[in-house]
Amino acid sequence: MKYMILLAGVLLSVLGACTRNEDITPDASEGSRTQMAFNVSVPGELEGNLFREGDEMGVFILPEGGGEENSTDNYNTRLVYESGEWKSEAALYWLSNEAGSRVEMIGYYPYRLEAGKELLSLQVEADQTGEGCRNSEFLWGKTTLTKGELGAPQTAEMRHLTSALVFHVRIDNEFSGKDKCIDNLRVKSYADGWLDCLTGEVSLKENPRWLAPYRMEVPDSWDDETYVCRISPQQYEDMEFLTFQWGDKSFSKDFTCLFEAGKVYQFTLQISDAPSLVLDSQMPIEDWQEEQHTAEMEKYQMGDPWPDADNVQGYVVRLRKGSEPGLVVGIPPEDMYQMIVPERYGEVMDSKQNALQSINWTENTGSNNMLEMRMQFGDLSDFPGFNYCASLGGGWFIPTLDELSWFFYEFFYMDSNLKKERVEWWQTHISSGTLRAFTSTLYFQWEEGREFQLSFLDETTYEVSFPYTSLRTYWSRVLPFRYY
Structure with missing residues (x-):
C-alpha cells in the first residue's frame, strides 16, 4: 500500500x-x-x-x-x-x-x-x-x-525529529519511447542525529552514507514516479546530494539547502538529456499532508482524462476516498501483444521459469505482480505485454482476474441508475465493441493464464468471461490500470 x-x-x-x-x-x-x-x-x-x-x-x-x-x-x-x-x-x-x-x-x-x-x-x-x-x-x-x-x-x-524528502520524477514527453523509470536513486546523508531525551536537544555526528528512498506504489498525480525518504536535519552547501541512473547513463546532482526537523521538502526531478533538480516547496509535514489530500480529492471527477486533457493517458474510473487511492484505466492499444516472445518461449521457460513461479500471481495485486516482474528481470523485452505496460511509465500495471471482476461490477452494475450512462461512456472512450485482453492471473507451472472478454448485450447489460489460454501462443491487447 x-x-x-x-x-x-x-x-x-x-x-x-x-x-x-x-x-x-x-x-x-x-x-x-x-x-x-x-x-x-x-x-x-x-x-x-x-x-x-x-x-x-x-x-x-x-x-x-x-x-x-x-x-x-x-x-x-x-x-x-x-x-x-x-x-x-x-x-x-x-x-x-x-x-x-x-x-x-x-x-x-x-x-x-x-x-x-x-x-x-x-x-x-x-x-x-x-x-x-x-x-x-x-x-x-x-x-x-x-x-x-x-x-x-x-x-x-x-x-x-527528522526531515522528509519527496522526489517527483517527471520524464519529458519527447522521451516517451525510452525507459520511463529511473534506477538506483540514492540520497547522500552526511550526518546522523543524537537525542538527549531529557532536554530534546539534538546534536549531529558526521557519518557520510547513501540512502535508498522508498518508491511509492501509487505515484502522485503528474508524476512518473514518486520517491520518499527521511534524513537527519542537516545543511548542504553545494554538496553531492542525489545520484540515479536512467537508461545506460548515470547522473549526479549537487545541492545547497538547510533541512529542518518536522518539515517536508518537495523536489521535481525532471528527466531529459540534461536532468534538472528543483526544490519546489518546504512546509510543515502536517500542512503538506492536508494540502496533498485536499488537492487530490478535488482534482478529478468520474470519467475525467488523466493526468489532464492535454496529455490523455487514461481516464478516472474510481475516485479517491479518504486514504484509498483512485483508479485510472488506460486506453488499450490497437496492437496485439504476446505474453512471451514465441521464438524465445523455450529458452525463457528454461531459464526463468523458477523466477516466474516464485511470483504469487493468484494472490498478488496486479500492481505487485508488475513490481515483482521489474524486480526479478529488469528488462521485460521477453514479456511484450508487460513491457508495453512498463513503457507507459511508473505505476501502470496489468490487473488480475479478481481486480477486473470487481471493477466491472462496480463500474457498470453497482449503481442501477448509471448503467446506461456508463456503458455509453465506455464505448465512447475505451472500446466500442468486444474487448479481449490480458490479466496478470497466470499459472506458469501449467503454462496457462487467464484473459478477459468483455462485451455488451444491450445498452445497460455487460457480459464478461475469463477463459484459460496458452502462454505459448497467446496474443491479445493490454488494458492497463494505475492508481492515483
Whole structure:
C-alpha cells in the first residue's frame, strides 16, 4: 500500500483515570497517588496509520523543572501499542494528589532502554525501500501538565525529529519511447542525529552514507514516479546530494539547502538529456499532508482524462476516498501483444521459469505482480505485454482476474441508475465493441493464464468471461490500470 507521510503533531491525551472510559475515586488514605492513563491520537485523516500493533514508546513523568531517576517511579516507562491504544508496563502516577500540582511529561518514540542515561541515536535506515522509511521515524515532546479535577483531559504534543524528502520524477514527453523509470536513486546523508531525551536537544555526528528512498506504489498525480525518504536535519552547501541512473547513463546532482526537523521538502526531478533538480516547496509535514489530500480529492471527477486533457493517458474510473487511492484505466492499444516472445518461449521457460513461479500471481495485486516482474528481470523485452505496460511509465500495471471482476461490477452494475450512462461512456472512450485482453492471473507451472472478454448485450447489460489460454501462443491487447 501506499506510504503515508505522518502528521507532525501527535497528541497525547492524559486522563486522570485508570482507563479512558472509567471514572475513579482516588483513595483518600495517606500516601495514595492518582494514576494516569495515556491515549495517543493523531488529528486528521491519518488517525490509526501512525502506529502499529506492538510499537513501543517511552514516557518520563518528572517534577516541574526536571528530575533524576530517583525522583520518580515513572522514569523511562515503556508503553506498548495494543488493540488501538497505548498500554503501560507499569502504572503511571501523578507525583502529587494536590489539584494544581504540575509535572513534566516527556514522551518519545520509539522506546529505548538507555533513554535518560545516554544520547539516543536517531540514525535513519540506509535502505528505506520497504519498512526502512517507516522505521526511520523519531518523535519527541515535553509538556508541563497541571493536575485538575479527576478525569479532566490533559494533552501533550510530540514533534518529528527528522526531515522528509519527496522526489517527483517527471520524464519529458519527447522521451516517451525510452525507459520511463529511473534506477538506483540514492540520497547522500552526511550526518546522523543524537537525542538527549531529557532536554530534546539534538546534536549531529558526521557519518557520510547513501540512502535508498522508498518508491511509492501509487505515484502522485503528474508524476512518473514518486520517491520518499527521511534524513537527519542537516545543511548542504553545494554538496553531492542525489545520484540515479536512467537508461545506460548515470547522473549526479549537487545541492545547497538547510533541512529542518518536522518539515517536508518537495523536489521535481525532471528527466531529459540534461536532468534538472528543483526544490519546489518546504512546509510543515502536517500542512503538506492536508494540502496533498485536499488537492487530490478535488482534482478529478468520474470519467475525467488523466493526468489532464492535454496529455490523455487514461481516464478516472474510481475516485479517491479518504486514504484509498483512485483508479485510472488506460486506453488499450490497437496492437496485439504476446505474453512471451514465441521464438524465445523455450529458452525463457528454461531459464526463468523458477523466477516466474516464485511470483504469487493468484494472490498478488496486479500492481505487485508488475513490481515483482521489474524486480526479478529488469528488462521485460521477453514479456511484450508487460513491457508495453512498463513503457507507459511508473505505476501502470496489468490487473488480475479478481481486480477486473470487481471493477466491472462496480463500474457498470453497482449503481442501477448509471448503467446506461456508463456503458455509453465506455464505448465512447475505451472500446466500442468486444474487448479481449490480458490479466496478470497466470499459472506458469501449467503454462496457462487467464484473459478477459468483455462485451455488451444491450445498452445497460455487460457480459464478461475469463477463459484459460496458452502462454505459448497467446496474443491479445493490454488494458492497463494505475492508481492515483
